Amino acid sequence: MSTLLLSNIAVRYTGQPRPAVEGASLSVAHGEFVVLTGRSGCGKSTLLNVAAGLVLPERGEVSVDGRLIEGPGADRAVVFQSDALFPWFSARDNVAFALRLRGIGERQRHVLANELLKRVRLEGLGDKPVWEMSGGMRQRVGLARALAAEPDFLLMDEPLGALDALTRERMQTLLLDIWAPGNLGVLMVTHGIEEALLLGTRVVVMAPDPGRIAHTFEAGFSRRYAAGEPVRSIKADRAFAAARAELADAIFEGEPA
Numbered sequence: 260m261s262t263l264l265l266s267n268i269a270v271r272y273t274g275q276p277r278p279a280v281e282g283a284s285l286s287v288a289h290g291e292f293v294v295l296t297g298r299s300g301c302g303k304s305t306l307l308n309v310a311a312g313l314v315l316p317e318r319g320e321v322s323v324d325g326r327l328i329e330g331p332g333a334d335r336a337v338v339f340q341s342d343a344l345f346p347w348f349s350a351r352d353n354v355a356f357a358l359r360l361r362g363i364g365e366r367q368r369h370v371l372a373n374e375l376l377k378r379v380r381l382e383g384l385g386d387k388p389v390w391e392m393s394g395g396m397r398q399r400v401g402l403a404r405a406l407a408a409e410p411d412f413l414l415m416d417e418p419l420g421a422l423d424a425l426t427r428e429r430m431q432t433l434l435l436d437i438w439a440p441g442n443l444g445v446l447m448v449t450h451g452i453e454e455a456l457l458l459g460t461r462v463v464v465m466a467p468d469p470g471r472i473a474h475t476f477e478a479g480f481s482r483r484y485a486a487g488e489p490v491r492s493i494k495a496d497r498a499f500a501a502a503r504a505e506l507a508d509a510i511f512e513g514e515p516a
């Protein structure tokens with residue numbers, strides 16, 4: 260079991276008067292699904308990029324099991340809102356590309372890529388070029404490619420942000436199914452209040468000026484899904500509606516109604 264730890268992170272971009280993130284500490288362990296949410300510009304993407312090793316903090320440390328992180332690594336796979344796939348490659352070749360980086364031979368790559376595509380519910384679509392695919396399908400190829408690295412941590416920045424509402428709901432359960440076995444720690448940024456509650460074992464609310472962690476909620480709804488309860492029944496629970504209202508209050512705290 261691994262733990263990704265961000266300690267007292269501060270980031271200030273060149274030319275910006277205020278820090279984008281100030282004094283943020285966060286941990287993500289295997290089996291946890293940590294969601295970062297909050298108003299626009301409060302530093303969510305910056306903090307995720309620090310965890311990914313894509314932004315170096317001015318102060319603070321990032322470590323995995325006590326080992327300091329100073330850049331990107333295969334242990335932390337990143338999925339962004341735009342999929343960054345090779346559009347002229349087939350779905351399978353996009354996934355196989357990541358397997359090749361792990362030094363896996365051609366025949367095995369083919370088999371493993373098919374297994375990964377099955378995991379993201381794209382079975383039988385391996386030959387399809389990604390430019391022919393819908394946004395939701397492309398995002399699933401991106402997810403399969405991220406999982407191909409066999410990461411300890413999956414870091415996702417608004418991965419469902421560009422999808423229509425129905426596709427987004429289906430993708431939420433897919434993300435839960437990928438997380439549920441417990442061999443991954445997930446850190447995800449979302450603006451969706453319901454999405455945050457449904458997916459997160461912990462929901463971290465950030466506030467702006469300077470970007471900081473303002474509230475943390477331990478949420479149990481994704482564990483209920485993992486234990487077999489359908490999403491519809493979870494969302495119909497009064498506890499879900501109450502948690503939703505509480506989370507919205509935390510996000511918009513200090514803003515005029």
Ligand SMILES: Nc1ncnc2c1ncn2[C@@H]1O[C@H](COP(=O)(O)OP(=O)(O)OP(=O)(O)O)[C@@H](O)[C@H]1O
Pocket residue numbers: 272273275279297298299300301302303304305306470
């Ligand atoms: N590369 C950059 N250079 C300069 N300033 C930046 C850069 N990236 C982000 N910022 C600024 O840092 C602050 C935090 O931005 P960040 O993107 O982390 O917030 P966010 O909460 O993810 O926002 P959003 O929800 O709108 O995506 C903002 O004021 C933003 O304008």
